[in-house]
Amino acid sequence: MPDRLLGSTEAQIGASRPRARSRALLAGRGRYLDDINLPRQVHAAFLRSPVPAAVIDRLEVSAAARSPGVVAVLTWADLAPVCQAWRTLSAAFPGLAAPEQTPLANGRVTSVGEPIALVLAASRALAEDAVAAIELDWRERPAVGVATAALAADAPLVHPELGSNLAWRFAAETGDVAAAFASAATVVEERFVFSRHTGVTLEPRGILAAFEPSEGRLEVWASHQMPHQLQLHLGELLELAMSQVRVTASDVGGGFGVKMHVYPDEVAVCAAARLLGRPVKFVADRLESLMSDIHAREHVIEARLAVDAEGRLLAIDAKGVQGIGSHSVFPRSSTVETLMAMRTLGAPYGLAAARAQADVVFQNKAMTGQYRSVGHPIACAVTERLVDMAARARGEDPLAMRRRNYLEPGDGRCRTALGLEVFDLSHVACLDRLEALMGLPALRQSVAARRQAGEVLGLGFAAFVEMTATGSEVYGMAGVPVAAADTIQLAVEPDGSLKASASLSELGQGTDEGLVQVLADAVGVAPERIGLEMGRTASGPHGGGAWASRGAAIGGEAAWHAGRKLRGQILAAAAALLQTPAAALDLVAGCIVDAQRHERITLAALARTVHFAGHEFPQGTLPQLQVAHHYRREADIAIPTNGIQAALVQLCPETGLVRCLQHWVVHDCGRIINPLLAGEQVRGGVVQGIGAALFEHCRYDAQANFLDGSLADYLVPMAMEMPDIAVGHVETLYRGSTLGAKGAGEAGTCAASAAVLNAVNDALAAVGGGRLAEIPLTPPLVLAALNDRSNAG
């Protein structure tokens, strides 16, 4: 436990501080990728594949190259001399099929939107004009769209050289599943369909790359979640030392997992900058974003749950298919989603047996990747829906069912049936808190009364376990160079303010504010006296960036230890100068004080002395007012968090429209560094979960043609559609760290769509309608279920 200041009125940890940078962003003074311009810069536009699968017969760029303002038109043949192709390999996925991928198409295309050629021109508009002048002849090939059809004997092959569309197969089993189902008093089963959706960032992907030939240095600005990872891979692909590659992420307008990959178009831009020796800028427009950002969560899962006569869950059995698109995304692989979707099945509950199998298949669609709460929402919806169905089959309260079956190891730890190690959980406390937050008895009465009056209302719940702050074992053992550790550098400026640099990334979520709060408490200075820089590989330490809800649990811990180290250095320097034992001194609000809290010297005066009058120190003392701390958790592959969500929905019996009336979340993310920001993380996540449940869908036709080219077609939830979201917290500290913080960034997304799905089914059941197990819950689906009387008694 942090020993001082915490709990006192001065403590910053636990304070609801608005994120300082928000003021600049709200005032329009942000510096996003497209706000950055370099002398001599040219603008990129891509010719992208209009068809899902084709062999390119002819690609003629000479007319385009003569188009006004055009500097160059490049194809893979032009880039190949300076850029490697790549394959997504990972020992975590034995047998993973790894087709070669190139930044621009190499003779054929495997999805709509795949970049084929790159035009560089004086403006984006001129570049787009020239794109239209590229001559492209192709022979269309049959395409695979529907994931469940990808393994059929006569299915066309996305990559003929692989001989199959199977990318990877997951299988895990514990206990005697067959016996559990044979002995069950109740078995429920369902076929779930999850449609593709994506994380729509306000700021689209973008990159600006400049190459200085005299130094062989590539300088890159990118709207990216992990500039350090991008630096590493750009170095590899362009055969440059990492020291020759600088990546800077300035303000980043949202990531959600979309901006954590190595995208072909972004690599092409860097290779082009190297070839041309001129800065190249590419900012995806919304059409490009929707068709070439990673998509996620296309799964079909058949699952069943066995329950004994006492209402105890016995076993879960699931078989799924995930469609990952044309390639497994580089470098982390799209298969992570299936891995997490399968491993987190049944996670909140004690189950004696479990079986999970999944085929991960290639299709002629955009790549999928790690979208916020990777895989968890799939498992959560499957599990929580089955639990509700079982409760209904038994005629009991769905919350009673959950309460009875929660897996809570107390002070110990244990494994879920599908192999997650869990500890420090608080399911029961969260459920108690949720019931209080909702005012559940009164709410249920009012729901009953409104139903009597003819409204079609549903109340749905979804408990969850979210694995956060992934450790180095996961990618490290897979041989994939992903940093799970983070580092903070910290130094005292001559005026006593602090200069900090973190390997983490700020995407708008407020990690910067949280780190500053931790540093302030750890050192003993006001947060306003700390200047924190993030997202710069040139000056900042290498580290993870933003993924797997790591900001507080890993970054916060690095900050705490860095701060304590610096505090020790400061007190040692003060002790030498004041000729007082360091143990008798303390650092409070930027002042070095004695045991009676009398001021001895300000940090500013001390720093001035160190920097400008070092001779005043006794001979032999050389104060080091700068530290770095590299934090890697040594135990626990990931930190489990838990919580529960509830949704109240209203169905329109005439149109099938679903209105979310209210949403509740109780989450346990361990120590809360900033309740305001933690709450907003949860709310934002819930909105994305509701979006998935009701609106968002990357639609393709059966031949894999992409149908949603704009935000008029791809429906993101907007303020008018969103309910109030009440958030409560339970704080069960993670015992493996000093702060005890766990991840908070993804929990909102984890269970929101499951809660809405359960709520809609609750409403349908109340009027004797059919069941639904498909998201998004479109109005036609809901109306058909409302009118489905086949279940009526």
Place this chain on the structure above:
Amino acid sequence: MKPAPFHYLAPATVEAAVALLAEHGDEAAVLAGGQSLMPMLALRLTAPAILVDINRIGALERQSIDAAGYSFGALVRHADAWAAVRADDPAHLLARALPHVAHQAIRHRGTICGSLALADPAAELPACAVCLDAEIELAGPAGRRRLTADAFFEGLYTTARRPDELVVGVHVPRLGPDTRFGFDEVARRHGDYAILGLAARALVVDGCIKDCRLVYFGAGARPVVATAAQAALKGAALDDGHAHGRAAAAVMGELAIDPDLRYGATYKRQLATALLKRIIGQWKAPQ
């Protein structure tokens, strides 16, 4: 995406604008509020060689409300029209429909006439214009002419406007005091184009529907008048459930709804009857 290159011209008078249209014909596009045209240009769904911006033509800003009805010049924005109509008759069809057109910010730029000229099959205002027997006024090289809305809307994004004509205004006749209006639509999100909508009016005397007009949007290539359903309601009492049932059946039969990839014709037919029911409910409520 960025628009393909175009020439930009901003005439100051209707005559000058018409002269430009006469010179450039199909090559030119009129720019009013830009709320539909600019996105279409940016997505390169259209690439006119010349943009004729009419926003400097002060004469087109005029709107009038008098005993004869409402007149809106080609530069009258949705928001201003709404405020004026609401002040005159809060129950009026346009007062009900306009809040469903896009979002407030868009309604401050977009124009009533732009919406009519565009003739989006899912838009509210073309259906309202047909329902209200509005007249669209066009100016061309040969002078001005007026067309009824029903004659103006021809099909998907196509109207009777000739390439050398400018829509200069729309005239909405005032209807008798016994007129009741009804408007509703079904949209996934607030401000979206509707999946299906219905603009309607009825002449109600002594609780009896003397005459009515039912115009669906989102149902076909242009506003669709449900004539059989109108006939089924004509002469029926407002609370005559049987007549309502006959009208609903007629709607089901007569609406040849274009197959819709996203929502399907079956679903849209269900919405059509649901909307009809709601509209009759609106007619019953005191206005």
